[in-house]
Amino acid sequence: MxxxxxxxxxxxxxxxxxxxxxxxxxxxxxxxxxxxxxxxxxxxxxxxxxxxxxxxxxxxxxxxxxxxxxxxxxxxLRNWKVFKPIERAFIENGAVQCGFCFPGFVISTVSFLKEKSSPVTLDKIKTAFGGNICRCTGYTKILAAIQELADQKDIIDQIQEDWKNEFNARK
Amino acid sequence: MSLMQENEIKFYCPQNINELDQIIKTSKEKLTFVAGTTDLMALEHEWKKINNLVDLNCVKELSQKIEIQSDGILIGAAVPMSGIINHSLIKDKFTILVEALQQVGSEQIQNRATLGGNIINASPAGDSLPVLNVLNAQLWIGPQKNGEFEKIQVSEIMSGPDETTLKTNKYIAYVLFPFPEGENLFWYFRKVGQREALAISKLSLAVLGWFKNGKIENIRISAGAVTAQVKRAIKTESALINKELNEKLIDEARKSLEDEIAPITDIRSNVEYRKQICGELLRDALFQVKLEN
The missing domain is CATH 3.10.20.30 (Beta-grasp domain)
Structure with missing residues (x-):
């Protein structure tokens, strides 16, 4: 078809x-x-x-x-301004090891941060990322990277703007 | 209506319910109604066998409609679970349903999976089934006859594990959740699995009821993954109705539920564990109710 x-x-x-x-x-x-x-x-x-x-x-x-x-x-996501800081947060926290799960985690990260309701607790992050499995890091570093991103207002604002550019502008 | 045909695979994308019913009327083949496809595609050998597909996502009345009516909330069977989870009135009036759906798969799954799919799969471990049962959910079955859907209770849909009572080329159109009659409502839902996300239940328990003048006026108990059908624990319920809740009664109810359910041993759990933990969950639920009332 x-x-x-x-x-x-x-x-x-x-x-x-x-x-x-x-x-x-x-x-x-x-x-x-x-x-x-x-x-x-x-x-x-x-x-x-x-x-x-x-x-x-x-x-x-x-x-x-x-x-x-x-x-x-x-x-x-390379078109998104927020991609660089997300990438940096994952790298600096040692949240990427073999890298296989990383693309899925990054997509879930933008989706989670777009919809997030404050305050972002560790429990909320764990629930939101229940559908992404990582076999290297033991998750602690991934959770730290996401928490770090969620706590930055300029990141959240940037996601909202990138999201708007991606989905609303072209309609 | 659009029909596309390709290497023996036929699929239909009806734009409304009338088109859908017309397809069914004129079809000579066994049709498979799909929406989220999360369970179908995960079972590769089953997925390969399916040749006549009807995509219910195309029917907006079924994939988007959530309607508040005077007697309850009507939800399209093909509405993705995340649409139900994020609906403010459902969150408010049917919190137990939202809590149960939040424990289905992952958010990626909830964005695709539907109530209709969870019901029609007829898995004894279907996450939403015990909750639908205690909420007295009513299923509207198509195709329509003289403009009316056939209406059945959720407890009537399963004839056994992975088997439904629906005849060939019937589909679930809507699920109606009546507003519970009682005031001072209490409810409880727990799912027990290997991990919190993406686990198939070892067992689950849904409880809903209400008090009047210090006594339990009504209580509905339905356990998941421990019976072959969607069944309420009627004996245990009647042991609790019109009684004041105390420790002795709670312990009797626990024992009664352990006797009333009929779990099996399979790869996920065994009979002893399922019986004992199911009883313990009921005890947990009733203690919580006692504390709050």
Whole structure:
């Protein structure tokens, strides 16, 4: 079937099998290999992307539901001003080791910080990131990086602005 | 209505309920109704077998509608769980439902998964089922006959593990949550799993009830993952109704529930654990109720 979808601000017209996974479209058809496959069952969160502004496991989204959709992968966050500080917070806290889960964690981070309700407690972060699994860090450093980001007002403001630019400006 | 056909795979994207019902009327094949696809796609071999798909996401009345009515709240069966979790009135009136849905999978899953899917999967471990049961949720089943949906109680939907009573090409359109009749409502929900996120239940317990003149006027108890169907613990409930809550009664209720449920041993847990912990959860629930009243 032919579908049109927008990935990282660029429209793609593609011919795909209706039941093909969004994850395979991104990685194999469009070469956005930042998005990773871990479990393929919606448990590990390595394939997390933003679909129409909401984070989802791209391994559990079929092509036939994608017509006209907007997808943001970790590559697309390079357009966001807030990406650099997020990257820096993860690196400085030692929150990235093998790096496999990192793209999923970054997508969840922007989604969480966009929706966050203050105050951000460790419990809230743990709940929000329950769907992202990391096998290296033991999580402590990841949680520290996210907490650090959540506590900075200019980061939160920047996310709101980047989000607006991404999803509202082009309608 | 749009029909697309590709290598034997047919799928439909009906734009409203009338189109949907028309597809069903004219179809000779067994149709599979999908929305969030989170469970279907996670079971790869099942997913491969499905050839006739109807995407309920296309039907806005089913994938977006949350309507407040005089007697309750009507929720489209294909509304993603996050839409229910973030609805302020549902949070306020049906807190127990929101708490249960927040424990389904992860936020990534909640952004896609739906109540209809959780019900139709008919897993004894379905997270929302015990809560739907104590809330007396009513299911509206399509296609419509003479403009009316068929209405059944959630307790009537499961005939056994992974089996429903729905006939081929019937679908769940809406779930109606009636406002509970009582004042001074108390409720409790606990899910026990290997970890907090993304765990399939070992067991769960939902309790809802209310007091009148110091006595329990009504109580509904439904345990998850310990029975083959969605079933209330009627014996235990009647042992508690019209009684004043005290320690002796709480202990009797715990024992009664342990006897009343019929869990099995499987990869996630065993009979002894499930019986004992289920009883303990009820004790925990009732002690909490006693403290608050």
């Amino acid at each position: 032919k579908i049109v979808l927008i990935v990282n601000r660029k429209p793609y017209k593609i011919n795909v099998e209706p039941k093909r996974r969004l994850l395979d479209i991104l990685r194999d058809d469009l070469n956005f290999i930042g998005t990773k496959e871990g479990c393929g069952k919606g448990e590990c969160g390595a394939c997390t992307v933003l679909l129409n502004g909401r984070r989802v496991n791209s391994c559990l989204v079929p092509a036939f539901q994608l017509e006209g959709s907007t997808v943001i992968t970790v590559e697309g």
